Amino acid sequence: MKRLTLYAITTLFTAILLIWTPGCQSPGGPATGGLVSSNDAASQVYVAPGQYDEFYSFLSGGFSGQLSVYGLPSGRLLKVIPVFSVDAEKAYGFNEETKPMLNTSFGFVPWDDAHHPELSQTNGETDGRWIFINGNNTPRVARIDLSTFETTEIIEIPNSGGNHSSPFTTENTEYVVAGTRFGVPYPQNDVAISSYAENFKGMLTFIKVDPESGHMEIAFQILLPAFDYDLAHSGKGKSHGWTFFTSYNTEQKNTLLEVNASQNDKDFIAAINWKKAEEYLAQGKFREIPARYAHNVYSDVDHQATSTIIEKVKVLTPEDCPDMVYFLPTPKSPHGVDVDPSGEYIVGNGKLSADLTVHSFTKMLQAIENKSYETMISSIPVLKYEEVVGGVVKAPGLGPLHTEFDANGNAYTTFFISSEIVKWKVGTWEVLDRVPCYYSVGHLMIPGGDSRKPQGKYMLALNKITKDRYLPTGPELDQAAQLYDISGDKIKLLLDFPTVGEPHYGQGISADRIVPNVKKIYPIEENKHPYVSLGEGKTKVERQGNDVHVYMTTIRSHFAPDNIEGVKVGDKVFFHVTNLEQDWDVPHGFAVMGARNSEILVMPGQTETTVWEPQRPGVYPFYCTDFCSALHQEMQGYIRISPANSNTPLKWSMGEDIVQ
């Protein structure tokens, strides 16, 4: 009896063990991380084939208008995301779906100057949901969705002359900001340029970000004197609720600024109490003024963008709204303004100053309470310098531009002129270390280095000048980045790599905050594109006057339809191509001979449209441009173009001949 019970229990136990065996059969599986040794720079940046980098980094493309994504520490280029400039590779700005993304109040603008990427944050930490970036030339802010790595929203900024101090986020992504670098007449108007001081203004814009969808809307603008608002950062922790903007050209000059805007010993950091601004907004103390700006939103369900022109904006003025804006005198023509992880210290990187000035948030609040004002400018109190300064890093280098922080209370400041990065201690202001950069570093990036929780063991220098660093490529060279190890007392150079365009600023984030949310395909059943073909059986060709709509599908390895007749010279042909694939990394491309357009590259489950206006009778091939499969070369078709006055009936087929 006992023996039998034991037997039964053993059987049960075996049975339970067996239940777990399916897991043992699984081939493949997640890759394990590589090891690095401590001293060897090469091994520290070596990410073995097939292994993943530990960090994503996002570097702005500057005048390329795009955002490039590199893995760190390897420096491998992962993707170039088109944002403000058309991109023939991805049909961004060429297909019908994304053309509205580049719409502005000036019409279609195919380029911009992309400066500062900024990751969304939750509780002051980068959360990996979205990354924002500003367009400087035709003022705009874009949002990129990090589940697709595609630009999904662009909003134009009215009353701005150059969106430079942007899009720096608040600690829960309540707002991203957009301050104008160039003063412009307010309202924009035909006035004498020499009337600058009288007619020109500088506008700071707060863009509300929907916490769920990420959708942006301009909540309010703040009208300030026409200084050049250069960079910004929002407070964090104790200083949450404030945003700080640097300014230069407080001289308000409009010619030869390199001299004329460099005369004042101190310019200002504008401290904006945006919680106060919200109160004024709720009290209705705004002026709603006519404006004209585009708001463009791309949908992953419709697979297309819509552009809306908005005609009004709410403006708050310091005259109507006291205690909302204060000026902190800061030597001299400060560039970056950087808040340390605790939120207490506000670093003004005075690029023409011999020292580095650090303001104290606590002292600032005290000075405001005591009304320690030096003077008032346009109803804005200028706080006394001595009352707000928290510390000075003495003679650290020449031309400080930008500071980021590590998790151990250290700050790292770039020096453009002396081409170096200097490490100093927050609170004691002593210089701890310095390393050269190759050459003339602008900004730097430490993953999370402008958030409450720096993740950094790495620091990336983003350099303006490259010269002899790589094999020469003629007069035009790429820009450059250098990766440093900042995990020890001494900064160590690890890697040097060229970048796409000019990296004005970067952001870094550990990969595990992004990877789990990355999409592999778009579910075809969720595709709500108005011209989708949900299956080969739904493909067709429709004529509406001179517009011919081809509802086409792709699947390995054919188009449906792949023979089309009855299209005429003078027609406008819309190829609406739906990729029926539901497998990761199986896009299909489409290109037709003579199209004055780019290819389209359609991701699995997506629909894209390219327009073709045939010019001459004949039979024209089209084909798949992305090597999709073993029979990719066979993925081709023909469209017959008849003369304008012909009667060729509109017919199409796949797998059999068209009978006319």
Next chain:
Amino acid sequence: MKWLPRLLMILGLAGFLSLFAFPLWRITLVAPQYPTGVRMYIWINKIGGETAGTLQNINILNHYVGMKFIEPESIPELSYFPYVVLALGLLGLLAMVINKPWAYLGWALLVIILAAIGIYDFYLWEYDYGHHLSPTAPIKIPGASYQPPVIGKKTILNFTAYSYPHTGGILAGISIILALVAFKIKKSWS
């Protein structure tokens, strides 16, 4: 301890009826382009993959060599298997009520026989897919067939196919063992 055979049988039946909740079998295909594998799950009433697109992806891969599309609607077994499983479940309950050695043994043997028939049917189905190839297939390899293994591992062109029972199948197998143990206990008491 009088309750032990019935307890074993009820546990076994719970595992057996989990065929309604878990797949019977899993076929995994691994290739250079599919390093983590493509997984197809065979249930008593459907064939599916780890994603909505998996079956389409397998069909796309198969069409190069002229294999038929796997269309679950066209496999009649999937429509009547659930009734067979349900009937066996009820018979198992009956065996438990009867609680005699022959009832447990009878049920176990019945399940073994039907499982053997089922696995043979699976083999035939695989044979059909692996051998009846389209004459217009883009890739033709003289003499080649593409039948996946019933159980175990096999290399088919660039793919390595793994075919093993999955949770439902394993639990159903365990239910047979438990019924046999119940039989043995019951018999030793009589």
